[in-house]
Structure formats: structure tokens, C-alpha cells
Amino acid sequence: MNIPIIASLNGATLGGWTKYAKQVEQAGADAIECNLYFVPTNMEISGSDIEEAYLDILREVKTSVHIPVAAKLGPFFSNLANVAKRMDQMGTDGLVLFNRFYQPDIDLEELEIKPNVLLSSAHELRLPLTWIGILYGRIRANLAATTGVHGREDVIKLLMVGADVTMLCSALLRHGIGHLRHIEQGVREWMEEHEYESVQQMQGSMSQLRCADPGAFERAQYMRAVKGLQHVQV
DSSP states (O other): OOSOOEEEEOOSSHHHHHHHHHHHHHTTOSEEEEEOOOOOOOTTOOHHHHHHHHHHHHHHHHHHOSSOEEEEEOSOOSOHHHHHHHHHHTTOOEEEEOOOOOOOEEETTTTEEEOOOOOOOGGGGHHHHHHHHHHTTTOSSEEEEOSSOOSHHHHHHHHHHTOSEEOOSHHHHHHOTTHHHHHHHHHHHHHHHTTOOOHHHHTTTTSTTTSSOGGGGSGGGHHHHHHTTTTOOO
């Protein structure tokens, strides 16, 4: 098979992370995605403690295998840019933005907490789009976008802010594996219509470093966005 196999790994202890990282490498994985899924509920644990725990996991996994290691992160950091920089400096090969944390629901008839997995929607693209656009060109690690990628426009937007990879799950569950071919063809057609000769030509062209209005990635554009709602009918 010519398609690279990337193992998504989640652990509970440092020993567990490294043990299974070695096993998936031996099984033939081309890379490992450390799925750093942790919802802190202990009030004695600080944000910096969590960041250090993530860095420790990545450091130990990196030293235990010889294949690329990426970190799949949630967006809930006081300073995501700093966390990304530190992960990049320690040699993390890629950042996958963003993880969607499990959120339970309540059964009002049975009065029970119940599992409730919701598929993503296209509007969730805005968060990875924003942060990939900010991080592009500032770190060496590859940037992968996940959550909210449903159609060709989503893929094109993410490439233009600097994504190296776009990832789909919910769209394939809804439309089947054949949807990949539909999206790929749509991207090719758009590139031809707009006279792009390669993905590299447009990659990062709308990132914060390269776009004509860098402030559009930050709160400075809040008032302009709000004013745009004045003609919207509710």
C-alpha cells in the first residue's frame, strides 16, 4: 500500500505512551499522532502543569521511536502560540488542530448522563483556519487541519492559510469514502479556474504573514465583523 499509515495514540501514563508507540512503530506505522485528549477536572492542577505534561509525553515518545511524531491538540490553552512554539522547539514533527473533546448530554426521562457524539459542521472550520493562519511560517512543524472540513472550499481555505494536511472524518461518515474523490476533483477545478499551477503556489498565501490584512486574524477586526451584521435579518 502506498498510502502512509499514521497511528493515532492515546495513553494514561508515560510508560504506556512509550510502550504502545514502540509497538505501533514495529507494526509498520509511518508516523504517530499523539492524541493529547485530557479534560482537567482537578482544581489543584494548573494550566502550566498540563502544558508540561504534554511536553513530557511528546519528549518521551519522540525519544522512543524513529518515525515522525505529531501532537493533536485541543484549543483550550491560555497561549496556544507559546505551546506550539515550545512543542516545535523540542522537535515535534507536526501539530494537528484541533481535537474535539467528548461532551456528554442528559437524558431528561431517565435522568442519566449519556454519550452523545456529534459530527462536526462546516462552521467549525473557523478555529483551525484562524490558528493555522497565525502559526504558518512561525514554526517548522507541519500543520494539519481537522474539524469542519467538509467540501472543496474548506480544503482550499485551509491550504491558503498554510495547512500542509487537511483531515476529514464527519464528511466521510455522511457521504462515504467516495467523497474524497469529489473533493479532490473540486480542488483541481478551482485551481484551474483561478490559474494556480500547484498547491505550493497557494499554500500560505492567505496566512497572517502574507495576507494584505494581518489584523484580520485578531480581535482588531471585531468591530468590522459586527458591523457586517447590521443588514442581516433575524
